[in-house]
Amino acid sequence: MxxxxxxxxxxxxxxxxxxxxxxxxxxxxxxxxxxxxxxxxxxxxxxxxxxxxxxxxxxxxxxxxxxxxxxxxxxxxxxxxxxxxxxxxxxxxxxxxxxxxxxxxxxxxxGSLVLWSAKPGLVENDPSLLRTGNFNKLSVANPKLAPYGEAAMQTLSALRLRQALEPRLVMGENIAQTFQFVDTGNADLGFVALSQVMQDGRIAKGSGWIVPGDLHAPxxxxxxxxxxxxxxxxxxxxxxxxxxxxxxxxxxxxxxxxx
The missing domain is CATH 3.40.190.10 (Periplasmic binding protein-like II)
Incomplete structure (x- = not known):
């Protein structure tokens, strides 16, 4: 052919x-x-x-x-x-x-971005945990390599939290590694793809906040x-x-x- x-x-x-x-x-x-x-x-x-x-x-x-x-x-x-x-x-x-x-x-x-933790009940359906700072590490994908990481950093900037939280960031090479950091407990929470935690129309494990689309570029x-x-x-x-x-x-x- x-x-x-x-x-x-x-x-x-x-x-x-x-x-x-x-x-x-x-x-x-x-x-x-x-x-x-x-x-x-x-x-x-x-x-x-x-x-x-x-x-x-x-x-x-x-x-x-x-x-x-x-x-x-x-x-x-x-x-x-x-x-x-x-x-x-x-x-x-x-x-x-x-x-x-x-x-x-x-x-x-x-795609959709979600702030997610493997721990049930840790993340409410809002970004309040990011503001209170009651966590240790926040995992994000490398924004230079991964668009979901770029969206995560845009979200932190939109929430005016980027500068305050940068010392707590754990950088994954891609979104799969970012998810792994959170899933294994090496980070308390992280910005991952909704597809990684969604099953049958809901977050199947842990807890999360689906980030509104107006906080980052599509x-x-x-x-x-x-x-x-x-x-x-x-x-x-x-x-x-x-x-x-x-x-x-x-x-x-x-x-x-x-x-």
Whole structure:
């Protein structure tokens, strides 16, 4: 299957409808896609990957980590065929730099930030704990690498608490490590992705405050196909599948908004 460098959204949407249709036959020639995925999207991506592989016969190799780190690796020749970022600016940059396929970029999810503790009852449904200071350490993702970390620092600035709380910050390389610091008790609380703690429409463990969207810039997460994957049917169909209602329903189940 030969694909032109410009992959239109119309083509992707048509493919999405085909591969997500009930009873659709798996692809006659199974392929493999190698995808870099923002750490906050780990849980929904695992579920989507399982559905995609079942529906299409293709396989997906995923690497999870910080968007900023993936961007640097891709620019240095890492063999990824698509990037599911935690922001918009890196996919836009890759497209502008000629590494991303023109017309393939789209917003696959809009994230939510939550102030979370593994301890039940510690975080009320407001930021009062941050103001009282009755905690030891606050974990945030590195704002230079992770958009959720950038949103966390914007939130602290909006609350006028950034300067006061900076000495208590524990910095994670990405949002997965940030969650781990809090989950293991190395930090009393932290700003993590809602998708990491949400199950069946509620915070499933510990306690948390879902940060209002007006306290930070929108966390719009874009995907982009990379030129390395432009001739790979598995990559093209996966990018399309992410825009199908089947995949979008999974994304919403984990607390994201979709367009």
């Amino acid at each position: 030969k694909v032109r460098p410009h992959v239109s959204i119309a083509l992707l949407l048509a493919l999405a409808a085909a591969v997500a249709a009930p009873g659709a036959a798996p692809s006659a020639t199974a392929g493999e896609a190698q995808i870099a995925v923002a750490a906050n999207f780990t849980a929904p991506m695992k579920r989507i990957t399982a559905l995609f592989e079942q529906d299409t016969g293709h396989s997906v190799r995923t690497s999870y980590g910080a968007t900023g780190k993936f961007y640097a690796q891709i620019r240095n020749g890492a063999p990824f065929e698509a990037l599911l970022a935690a922001d918009q600016k890196r996919p836009e940059r890759l497209e502008a730099e000629g590494v991303g396929v023109p017309g393939s970029r789209f917003t696959y999810a809009i 966390i719009r997460q874009d995907a982009v196909m990379l030129h390395r994957g432009r001739d790979n049917p598995a990559v093209i169909e996966l990018i399309a599948y992410l825009q199908s209602e089947k995949a979008q329903a999974v994304i919403r189940d984990f607390g994201y908004q979709t367009e």
